[in-house]
Amino acid sequence: MQPTSHLHLGNYLGALKNWVALQEEPDSQCLYMVADLHAVTVPQEPEALTLATREIAAAFIAGGIDPSKSAIFVQSAVPGHSELMWLLATMTQMGKLERMTQFKDKAGKNAERAGLGLFAYPVLMAADILLYKTTHVPVGEDQKQHLELARDIAATFNTRFGEDVLLPPEPYIVGEATRVMSLQDGTKKMSKSDDSEKSRINLTDDADIIAKKIKKAQTDPDPLPEAVEGLEGRAGAANLVTIYAALAGISKEDVLAEYGGQGWGVFKPALVELAVEKLSPITARMNELMADPAQIDTILVEGNEKADVLARGTVQEVRDIMGFWHVG
Ligand code: AMP
Numbered sequence: 541m542q543p544t545s546h547l548h549l550g551n552y553l554g555a556l557k558n559w560v561a562l563q564e565e566p567d568s569q570c571l572y573m574v575a576d577l578h579a580v581t582v583p584q585e586p587e588a589l590t591l592a593t594r595e596i597a598a599a600f601i602a603g604g605i606d607p608s609k610s611a612i613f614v615q616s617a618v619p620g621h622s623e624l625m626w627l628l629a630t631m632t633q634m635g636k637l638e639r640m641t642q643f644k645d646k647a648g649k650n651a652e653r654a655g656l657g658l659f660a661y662p663v664l665m666a667a668d669i670l671l672y673k674t675t676h677v678p679v680g681e682d683q684k685q686h687l688e689l690a691r692d693i694a695a696t697f698n699t700r701f702g703e704d705v706l707l708p709p710e711p712y713i714v715g716e717a718t719r720v721m722s723l724q725d726g727t728k729k730m731s732k733s734d735d736s737e738k739s740r741i742n743l744t745d746d747a748d749i750i751a752k753k754i755k756k757a758q759t760d761p762d763p764l765p766e767a768v769e770g771l772e773g774r775a776g777a778a779n780l781v782t783i784y785a786a787l788a789g790i791s792k793e794d795v796l797a798e799y800g801g802q803g804w805g806v807f808k809p810a811l812v813e814l815a816v817e818k819l820s821p822i823t824a825r826m827n828e829l830m831a832d833p834a835q836i837d838t839i840l841v842e843g844n845e846k847a848d849v850l851a852r853g854t855v856q857e858v859r860d861i862m863g864f865w866h867v868g
Pocket of ligand 1 (some may be wrong): 554729
């Protein structure tokens with residue numbers, strides 16, 4: 541998760557909530573990274589970057605990641621990421637990077653002026669993954685192409701040096717990916733870059749703000765349908781039902797079995813109550829942690845050490861295979 545600005549409900553329901561569940565799987569060893577080296581591919585204010593780094597760590601912890609079980613760490617604090625990235629960059633064709641749709645989208649028409657960091661971003665992502673011999677990476681649709689490139693780079697390395705050192709990772713799509721849409725426009729993704737604060741629920745919003753935003757959320761004059769098919773063509777309505785289902789951990793069918801035929805005057809207050817019930821403990825814990833940065837730092841230092849031990853092992857193997865000089 542990149543430390544770029546406040547986390548919102550889309551980040552929580554579409555990513556964090558699912559990632560937290562992964563640490564409960566038998567025999568899993570999970571690493572949760574604050575991707576600050578990725579964040580600086582677009583300019584960041586130094587103070588805001590530090591603050592946002594701690595905020596993501598706080599959200600990880602408040603969202604349920606257990607630091608005694610999993611590593612919560614900061615990418616830039618583990619030097620192996622940059623080092624492996626460089627080594628992998630020497631084996632990555634520019635043509636492949638040029639085909640990355642995210643680069644094309646982000647660079648726009650002005651690709652000549654885009655930074656090298658933005659262009660090379662998928663190589664850093666490959667290093668992030670391969671450094672830990674990661675078997676599974678929880679990604680959304682938008683990152684699948686980058687993951688495919690990471691598999692490709694691993695295969696190139698292994699073929700070139702005749703050793704199966706880098707493990708091609710598998711994408712891991714957890715459950716039904718929840719796509720949370722803007723509260724103001726159900727056809728647009730809820731996003732931190734939306735100018736309107738009313739479009740999103742931030743994880744730092746209190747109960748009053750959550751209630752106001754949900755009350756103003758886009759709907760239509762019809763009552764809730766009895767079946768999911770009845771949500772077609774009703775983007776605002778569908779979004780609120782999706783949010784309810786994801787927060788409650790039930791299906792949309794179950795939501796409609798309970799609320800089908802009811803009006804928004806009944807459903808919205810129920811959604812406010814549910815959202816506040818589920819989000820306020822997370823917000824409270826995040827605020828508590830943000831008021832005590834030393835506590836966050838202790839957890840990060842511990843996580844950085846766990847990650848660094850694994851990362852060093854892989855970098856050493858790669859260095860040895862490539863023939864870099866070392867004593868002894
Ligand atoms: P971002 O901060 O946009 O890079 O997103 C961080 C994570 O949250 C990624 O895994 C995204 O796929 C996920 N995410 C962001 N916005 C949404 C949304 N509106 N609905 C569902 N998931 C989202």
